Amino acid sequence: MGKRRDLTLGVVIVFAALWALLTHTHIDSWNEFSRLAAVEALVERGTWIIDDTALSQSTGDKVFLNGHFYSDKPPTLTFIASGVYAVLHHGLGLTFDATECDPKADTCYCFAFQCPRPFDLAYYLITLILVGLPSALMLAFFYRSTELFGLSNIWALLLTGVLGSGTLILPYSLVLNNHVPAAVCLFVGLYALIHARSSSVSARWLALAGSITSLGVSFEFNVAPFLILVFIVAWWHHRRRAWPFIAGAVWPVLLTMALDWWMLGSILPPQLFPGGYNYPGSTLYTTPGGTRGSPDVLMYGFRMLVGDHGVFAFSPVLLWALVALGLAIRQRNHRLWWEAAAVGLASLFVTVYILFFTDNFGGGAFGPRWFITITPLLFLFAAEPMLYSTARRKLIFIVLSAFSVISAWQGASGPWHSTLPLLRLETSAAASVWPQPLSAPELAERSVHPLDVTFEGIRARLRGYSLNADTVRPGDPVTVTLYWQALAPMSDSASLFIHLVNSIDALSAQRDVALGLRDLPTTHWKPGAIYADAHRLDLPETAYAPDTVLVQVGLYRAEGARLAARSAEAPLTDSAVKLALLELVPRPGSVPNPAWLNFGNQLALAGYDLNNRVIRPGETLSVTLYWQSLALMQKDYAVFAHLTDDRGNVVAADDGLPYTQPKRTSRWTLQVMQETRPLKLPADAPTGFYQVTLGVFGDEGRLPIVAPAGHYLGEEWTLVQVRVNSDR
Numbered sequence: 001m002g003k004r005r006d007l008t009l010g011v012v013i014v015f016a017a018l019w020a021l022l023t024h025t026h027i028d029s030w031n032e033f034s035r036l037a038a039v040e041a042l043v044e045r046g047t048w049i050i051d052d053t054a055l056s057q058s059t060g061d062k063v064f065l066n067g068h069f070y071s072d073k074p075p076t077l078t079f080i081a082s083g084v085y086a087v088l089h090h091g092l093g094l095t096f097d098a099t100e101c102d103p104k105a106d107t108c109y110c111f112a113f114q115c116p117r118p119f120d121l122a123y124y125l126i127t128l129i130l131v132g133l134p135s136a137l138m139l140a141f142f143y144r145s146t147e148l149f150g151l152s153n154i155w156a157l158l159l160t161g162v163l164g165s166g167t168l169i170l171p172y173s174l175v176l177n178n179h180v181p182a183a184v185c186l187f188v189g190l191y192a193l194i195h196a197r198s199s200s201v202s203a204r205w206l207a208l209a210g211s212i213t214s215l216g217v218s219f220e221f222n223v224a225p226f227l228i229l230v231f232i233v234a235w236w237h238h239r240r241r242a243w244p245f246i247a248g249a250v251w252p253v254l255l256t257m258a259l260d261w262w263m264l265g266s267i268l269p270p271q272l273f274p275g276g277y278n279y280p281g282s283t284l285y286t287t288p289g290g291t292r293g294s295p296d297v298l299m300y301g302f303r304m305l306v307g308d309h310g311v312f313a314f315s316p317v318l319l320w321a322l323v324a325l326g327l328a329i330r331q332r333n334h335r336l337w338w339e340a341a342a343v344g345l346a347s348l349f350v351t352v353y354i355l356f357f358t359d360n361f362g363g364g365a366f367g368p369r370w371f372i373t374i375t376p377l378l379f380l381f382a383a384e385p386m387l388y389s390t391a392r393r394k395l396i397f398i399v400l401s402a403f404s405v406i407s408a409w410q411g412a413s414g415p416w417h418s419t420l421p422l423l424r425l426e427t428s429a430a431a432s433v434w435p436q437p438l439s440a441p442e443l444a445e446r447s448v449h450p451l452d453v454t455f456e457g458i459r460a461r462l463r464g465y466s467l468n469a470d471t472v473r474p475g476d477p478v479t480v481t482l483y484w485q486a487l488a489p490m491s492d493s494a495s496l497f498i499h500l501v502n503s504i505d506a507l508s509a510q511r512d513v514a515l516g517l518r519d520l521p522t523t524h525w526k527p528g529a530i531y532a533d534a535h536r537l538d539l540p541e542t543a544y545a546p547d548t549v550l551v552q553v554g555l556y557r558a559e560g561a562r563l564a565a566r567s568a569e570a571p572l573t574d575s576a577v578k579l580a581l582l583e584l585v586p587r588p589g590s591v592p593n594p595a596w597l598n599f600g601n602q603l604a605l606a607g608y609d610l611n612n613r614v615i616r617p618g619e620t621l622s623v624t625l626y627w628q629s630l631a632l633m634q635k636d637y638a639v640f641a642h643l644t645d646d647r648g649n650v651v652a653a654d655d656g657l658p659y660t661q662p663k664r665t666s667r668w669t670l671q672v673m674q675e676t677r678p679l680k681l682p683a684d685a686p687t688g689f690y691q692v693t694l695g696v697f698g699d700e701g702r703l704p705i706v707a708p709a710g711h712y713l714g715e716e717w718t719l720v721q722v723r724v725n726s727d728r
Contacts, residue, residue, distance in 0.1 A: 007153065012140045015164055019132030022412060023174050024110045025119030026101035029365070029416035032176045033059035035078050036123070038071035040096055042082040043089050048075075048263040051647045054098040060283045060512065061290075063276025065264060065714060067693065068648040072271045072290065075259035076218040076252065077130070077178050084126050094122040103414035110413070111174075127176045135173040138184040139164045141191050142376055146383035148194065148336070155388055158401075163379045166404035167315045168372045171411035178219045179372035185216025186226055187376040193230055193245075194339060197237055203244040206234055210248030216373070218256045221269070223373050225349040229342035236338055268712075275705055275714025278540065279691075283511050285538070288711065294359040301355045304368055306425045313421035314367040314411070317404040320387075320397055321378040328381045340381055347374045364418050364514045366411035417493070418514065420524055438483070438530040448483060453567040453577050455555045459488040460515075460522065462577065463530055467551065471583045474543040474595070478509070478582070480551060481534040484516075486525035493522060494555040494563060498535055499576065501550040502584070504613050506689050506721040508549055509537040515555065542595045544613060544720050545586040552576040591626040591672065597717055599696040600703030602637065603665065604628045605717075606672055610692075614723045618683040621722060623692055627658065627673045629665070636664045637703065641677040641694045643722075651690065652679040685724055692719045 027033055037055035041047050049068040050056040056069060063072045071078065088094040097120040101110040112124050139160055146156040163169060172180050189212040196205035209230065217227045227249060234242040257267040270276060277284045284290030294300035303309050312319055328340035354370050362369045388394050407422050438446075448464040455462075461484070468479040480498050493514060500509040516522040516533065525531060539549070554576040555563040562575040587594040591607035598604045604627070611622035623641055636657065643652040657663045659675040679692070695716045696703045702715035 007157065008140050008144050011143045011157075011160060012136050015136035015139050016133055019136060019173050020128060021113050022111050023124055023128050023132055024101065024103075024415075025112050025124065026097060026099055026110060027055070027058075027120070027123055028100055028103070028110065028175065028414075030059040030061045030363075031073070031416070032123075034061035034071040035073045035081065035176065035178075036096055036126075037062075038073070038075075038078045039082045039085050039126075042079070043086045049648075055096060058098060058100070063270045063273055064279035064282075064648070064718065065270065065273055065276045066716060067642065067644055067650060070263060070270050070276075072276070074178065074219060074221060074256070074269055074271075075263060076215070076256050077181060079255075079259055081126055081130055081176075084129055085122065088122050088125060094125075096120060096122050103417065123176065127174070131176060131180050132173055134184040135164075135169060135180050138187050138376060139169075141188055142379065145191055145194075145380055149383040149385060151383045151385050151388075155385075156383065159379070159383060162317055162401045162404065163376060166317055166401050166408050167375050167379075168311075168367050168369060168408065168411070169375060170408040171366050171415035172369060172372055174412060175415045177369070177415075179369050182216045182220035182223060183373045183376055185212045185219065186223060186373055187380075189213030189216065189226075189230060190339060190343070190377060190380070193234055194336065196234070202238065202241070206238065206242060207244040207248035209234065210245035210250075211252065212248075214249035214252040218252045220373055222353055222370070223346070223350055225346040226342075229346045233338045233342045272712070273714045274707065274711060275717060278713070279718055283513075286713065289357075291358050291360060293357050294355075297356060300359065302425075304355060304361060308420055308424050309361040309368055310421060310424055311368045311371045313424040314407050315375075315404045316407075316423055317397070317400040318375065318378060320400050321375075321382045324382040324384055324387055325378055327387075328384070336381075343374075343377045343381075347378065350374060364416060366415050366417060366419055367421070369415075418516075438532065442530075449580070451567065451577070453565055454487075455494070456564040456566075458494055458515075458555060458563060459486065459490050460525070461485045461487055462553075465553075465579050467580055467582070469582070470580075471585060472539060472549070473585055473587050474539055474545055474593075475541040475587075476539050478537045478539060478549075478551070479534055480511075480537065480553070480579070481532055482553065483530055483532055484525070485530045486522070486527050488527050490522040490525055494557060496535075496553065496555055497576075498537060498551070498553050500537055500539065500582075501552060502544070502721075503548050504721070504723045506723060508543055509539055511535050511537050539584070540718075540720075542593065542597070542608070542717070542719050543584060544593060544610070545584045547584040549582040549584050551579040551582060553579060592624070596708070598630065598706040598708075599637075601630055601706060602633050602635075602703060603668075603696065604630055605694075608719060610720065610722065612722075613720075614725055615681060616725060617681055617685040617687075619681055621652070621679045621681065621692070622676050623679060623694075623719075624674065624676045625658075625694070627660070627668075627675070629668045629670050629673070632670070633665045633668060635698055636666050637696050637698045639675075639677070639694065639696055641679060641692065643679045643681065644691050644693055645686075646688060646690075651685055652681055654679055681724065687724050687726055689721050689723055691721055693717060694719055 033055045037050040037053045040053050041050050048070055051069050061072050062069045103110045112119055143156055143160040189209045192205045192209035196202040213227050213230050217224050234245040260267050260269050271289045274286045274288055277290045278286045285292050306312050325344055328334050329344055448466050450464045451462050453462040463485045464483040466481045496513055496515045498511040502508045565575050565577055592609035594607045596604055606628040607626040609624040615621050638657050640655040642650045644650050654677040660673045693716050704715055705713040707713050
């Protein structure tokens, strides 16, 4: 026992030193830019609004609510990080550096102490304090926990080493994210729950278990089943004496709700406002969390678990841990049977949620990072000595561990970059959804518009494109399939943008992804082979029509600089390749721009019109609204129509009762009512693009916008964009 405790400190020191050495130098993902933009805004401006932060310009992980941009990340970890940054900023004068570091282009792989050059010390310290050091402490707790099973010291150290350096724990302990802190909380919560059974001060352990588990859920909401099932285990062992667990679990919930209220005036977190993702240039879906389920769940699940994005493909040693958990559950007399059952059932719930309600494998990242939270819990049951009782079992564990360690270290250099796992299963069905190598004759047989475009510094050629339609309506999806040919082995990376630009040169929709992001990294493209890469963009539900939409694409580096494009066939503008001009036609209806925005099941916007889409400073924009009563209303509601600039500032507004006859909605019948709201632009308004936003409010506040499926879309809707020019 004493020797094990002595080595616990050694585990902390070894991993803390390793993480300190390898923590990355700069921000390298939308996830980090989003969270740190909120941290910067809180500390330097005292607000959650990230409109004016430099970091917010480099992320799409944000929502537009109440006329401003906010990070869409859960607020609790952001709030804790702001406390650390307050000390660093006000005490040491540190600030964030908005410069990205691309590990694939950096000779030192962006590791902090591998190159003698300056790095973002504020980012480094926050990451080390909030992610690296807690990760090292968690691994020490894990090492101590193996003592419960009677595992020998050498195997306990080996198992701890594999957990820390052979799973996704390794790469994500080196960058700022919420997954590792959530994993730390869940594991320490289970550790405290187990110790409450044999301690004379069980109430303290139970309070700790409730507090730390609930805190983990506040970091990552999709692991909420763990809090519920861990409480059930606490109640089973302690019955009425389990109340400290409940008391401990309350404060993180209240803290999160209070932070949400401070931010948005609602106890709901920002990512649960689907309407927040409805803004010009948004690349996320207007659904909770900005994601949605895959149309082929079985294939998505195959790829997520064992295929080209498989958690078991990246960390095959997790199969060993999963078998160990299964064996513990099978033994009804196992001393930790209830804990094993809770971990197994909660992990199943989390996995089902991921498979059915996501479609992007965690974005442009190394491995399916959503599984990090459950990894240490699964590993705990691999500490059973019987698993290592024969030479054959030891060999299997060592082989699985070796592949896992090699894979994890591969990801350590670029956690926010997609990479194929060393071991993966492939089927003909799975291969059909990957970018398919095509020969030139096969390309000619397809309905592909031929191109021959090259980009500066990229050893690939854009050979053609295809579209799913030539005529579209507001709200329709536009699928753009690009055909790329690798000219030589590719070691560098670039990001791809696809823009849908309307006739006033405003963005109707856009998609920004790493080239080859979803399916096959460019480093695995075969020279000479042609790959089909499809991307879906959704036109806004209230896009102005009739109109035309230009489809254009291009490439850019991590720092934002576009790559020059060269082509003899395609006209180029600002390094963007113009592909096609789509015809945008209105939906069927008896009013202009037919739409259907349901405000609180009381009234709906049935359509709208504008007197002009391009106006000059000092002129008045007339917005005609068509309202449909959904019921005979008992209350009077007012309408607000705002014209906002690209930072969310209101430059013109018209709020009040509808300009209808009768004006009071309590006297409306069920017929369509028409009104026109004037928005007078200031004479000194800068040129650029402005958004028309609107909503409905009453004595009790704004009415919620309800989606056809019944979920909440927010309380303000971005209706359309207009352009302000000095000359029309």
